[in-house]
Amino acid sequence: xxxxxxxxxxxxxxxxxxxxxxxEIDSVTIKTLDNQHYYGELFRITADxxxxxxxxxxxxxxxxxxLLGFYKGISLYSxxxxxxxxxxxxxxxxxxxxxxxxxxxxxxxxxxxxxxxxNLDLTFGFEFISLISQNGAFLPIxxxxxxxxxxxxxxxxxxxxxxxxxxxxxxxxxxSVPVTFGGKRSNFTFAPTIGMISDDDNPLFIPMxxxxxxxxxxxxxxxxxxxxNEYLVGTSMIEYTFKNGHSLLFGVLYSNDxxxxxxxxxxxxxxxxxxx
Numbered sequence: 613x614x615x616x617x618x619x620x621x622x623x624x625x626x627x628x629x630x631x632x633x634x635x636e637i638d639s640v641t642i643k644t645l646d647n648q649h650y651y652g653e654l655f656r657i658t659a660d661x662x663x664x665x666x667x668x669x670x671x672x673x674x675x676x677x678x679l680l681g682f683y684k685g686i687s688l689y690s691x692x693x694x695x696x697x698x699x700x701x702x703x704x705x706x707x708x709x710x711x712x713x714x715x716x717x718x719x720x721x722x723x724x725x726x727x728x729x730x731n732l733d734l735t736f737g738f739e740f741i742s743l744i745s746q747n748g749a750f751l752p753i754x755x756x757x758x759x760x761x762x763x764x765x766x767x768x769x770x771x772x773x774x775x776x777x778x779x780x781x782x783x784x785x786x787x788s789v790p791v792t793f794g795g796k797r798s799n800f801t802f803a804p805t806i807g808m809i810s811d812d813d814n815p816l817f818i819p820m821x822x823x824x825x826x827x828x829x830x831x832x833x834x835x836x837x838x839x840x841n842e843y844l845v846g847t848s849m850i851e852y853t854f855k856n857g858h859s860l861l862f863g864v865l866y867s868n869d870x871x872x873x874x875x876x877x878x879x880x881x882x883x884x885x886x887x888x
Contacts, residue, residue, distance in 0.1 A: 643681035648795045701822040701836045703801040704761040704771035704792035712882035733759045751779045782810040797826040
């Protein structure tokens, strides 16, 4: 505890002594005791607090006693978020402007997420198992998505998520209102969802959840689950993030009827790679 306070105090003193005035600041990174990273523009430093603009115009205060680190510029781990869709269920968090991801699902599924704004992600995905099954009788299923989130306070965010899946045989729409509680890496999301099938006039109510627990700086537990007509489908996976930002997830996929091994990996690209 004494060493941590000494390091933070020394960092602030050195930054000040090198003429790091508020008018010269472009960006800073905050690391908190609960292992969360925040990136933004410095607003003010007081005797016991630091104030930073995060998520575009949201001003957030940090007590110095709650900090593990304070850096000028962007820390790599502050930019590697992968929080908008840790696996498949959308949260009310967003990856941030310029933070883009390619995610693979069990080799056959592919999805690309674009951080258009700090609170808006657009996604495009497709699968190609249809090309190798049924002798290629069906075209691949295409998925288009949008995920918007807005923080209500420091620990609660609410958003809107829409996913459209279709091929020549028809389509499916998921419209969700995710509510996320917690930080960026450790949080819980409840996403009440309406599902609509193209050839069915009766919409389905589909409760979805996402639950993430940070186990260390590089690992966390990621769980998705949904209930469709009393039928449970879910997955629980361990996510490991490598130094280069690539993430590997491995665990199990389960339902009322089966349990299968499951894995996925994601590759970030975009703004964070230029500012390590």
